[in-house]
Amino acid sequence: MAMRTVLPQNVALRRSVRDFAGVLQQALCAHQADDLETAERLYREVLDLRAAQPDALHYLGVLCHQQGRSDEGVELIRTALKITPRHPDAHNNLGNIHKECGRPAEAEACYRHALACAPDHHNAQGNLAVVLEVQERLDEAFEAYGALLAQAPDDARGHYLMGLFLRNHAQSMEHLEQSAECFRRAFAVDPRSLRALEALGVTLYALKRHDEARQVYRDWLAREPDNPVPRHMLAACGGAEAPSRADDAYVRELFDGFADSFDEQLLKNLDYRAPQVLAAALGEVLRPADGTLDVLDAGCGTGLCAPLVRAHARNLVGVDLSGGMVEKARLRGGYDDLEVAELTSYLQAHPDAYDLVLSADTLVYFGRLEDVLAAAHAALRPDGWLGFTLEAMEGGTADLEITPSGRYRHARRYVEDVLASRGFRDVRIQGDTLRREAGHAVAGWVVLAQRPSDALAS
Template identity: 50%
Template structure:
């Protein structure tokens, strides 16, 4: 056989094995035009040569020719069903195309042929995780690490999934294992503190966050979490960068997570409270959804609204809200600054699960009072604690408040008709998250009728 794929290609006869080795080497270097003719020459002579079929399929996939790739790979599998590497690579292509059930079948076939194939165990874990079968994915990743525990990335992958299953002790072990192999592993450095804080090991968590800051000085989330562990003074509120980054990442699955996992009902609790003080919905009010996120409050506020506006720090969350077609205006901005720039603009201001990113509330209360018209209502939720502290930054990175504190601040900002009601805002790890629904009214101007 005489492969002819360029001036540096040997012209003397070579064996099948040598030709395949040349072509595979070129393919790995990205020289697809050199490799492809070799595979096709082999197949012209030996149409069922499994390696040529296999690597030509992968080459077609590299070119973006998905149908051709799958056709060549299927032919290879038909010829060599017990070829573990082939079945694993076929699974990789199917996984990339989102055909998870078929990819799982191929990985399991690879492992039946070669139970110690580490890549197949890892890729099976990826597919199982993507399919929502987290505990099966964990077992697949553990099999891979039992066979070969030298990859920091593999330890980190398992640790991340263990955290999502609330197995924080095991997660911390694998984050530490990743860092032992690669002390500069950024993912493990970032994540270790979170696992430790969940375990209540705050001194260790603070040390982990300091290590993160050593790698990424000034990182806003690392600074917040260090403060949340008691390793630095707590800021007055979460920074714009933290909130924006968190919720831009969260936007695509925010609603499903809150509703499906956390049993989140703060919007409904606010709507119930507002129904007791507002007239029947008549589309007559200018309403602001403050920290509107993806718009979970929108359907509940729209019936009251002549004009429904939303403001949020996260552009990605606002994209989700815009898709609802409920809001007349949506803006990306920091809340207090935006309120101060819109004096006397609203009859109703609602903030669901927004003030858990604020410690002191005086600035918010003053800005809300300025943005409301005389007689306008303010309604919001807070997470609460029982300690003798007005506000506290918790290890999770959110603030909670003493139940009496918001009423005192609102009174100081000139609000009246103060009301608060204890509620369960959501559930985390099966436990209720206690909070308040708070209502307050800006006093009416002289001569303005203000019915309770």
């Protein structure tokens, strides 16, 4: 810095003392505005002025994690905590990094430190409850959610989390009733909490209070006639004609809003196994992993499939309609390329491009499968494999149905017919449980099919 060298030393010193606070303020504003590049530059400027400035270390640590450099983030926050060991927010944020990196025990210790410094830190209390739930210490988790609500009866997140807890672990209708009450309360204290409203509708339907569920969506639509979520959910509850596929706006709205908590919700729902079950089934038909395949993760979400198929891939591409989910996948890493795009259009635009297309828990947002499976066939090279999961519709004569969760269920015979008519062979469908919902196992199909070599196809 040329300016500094021309100033007398004591002036330079005074200037740096005065300036660091202003630069830190600018850094925080840039960080809040999601301008991470500027924020990082400014935090580092503060640290040039004051090497051990704890706030700059702490928030730079948070930023590094947001950019996928979690180890660096942990180190920076630990350094900040050596300087200011009783900083509850820093302990809480360090816990969040551990939580998001799948280290719930370390996260728990951090949240407990935060609460030791500030017993009424609601955020840390809610996070503690979540990581106890993740570790399946359900009694302790229930107590921790209860403590949060006792501390902060107007905390919408607390009511929402308690509602999810009761629904995820429901052992009786009474738990579902209590869960619906929590969602209602979350929405009452914060009318912007639309995820609470959606959760309320789904729970009322699970309680067989169908009219009330429809009314929740009708009221929501009356307030927000352009919102695709209540429109889709009303159809899912039989209150309007079902679309043949969840429309793009609904998927975007749902998953963009969900991206931050998606992994946390899945972590808590330990029975979500679609990526693992699909990868295991593919392992039976693919040659041993030798890093030679061009692979598409279709509907990649936050990227849970990437580590499971990476060893097979020369090139691993993830595609998803939700920019929020793709951003999370980018942070998780493992892909050579990620794209925000609608799946059928993406497949249609990439003929003969892939040796493997896999899609975990994504075609459940498609009703009729003809177009997307034809596009997948065209995007595969001869001998390439397609693997996907669906929710299973057993019995009845219909091809598929939309369910009150907003997803579709498909009949096995329909899936077999569409795959055969689109030119696939060697179709293998096995039943499995892919997740639990409202205390019940959700039955699914794990489907594999191969595009035949050209000689066989003709």
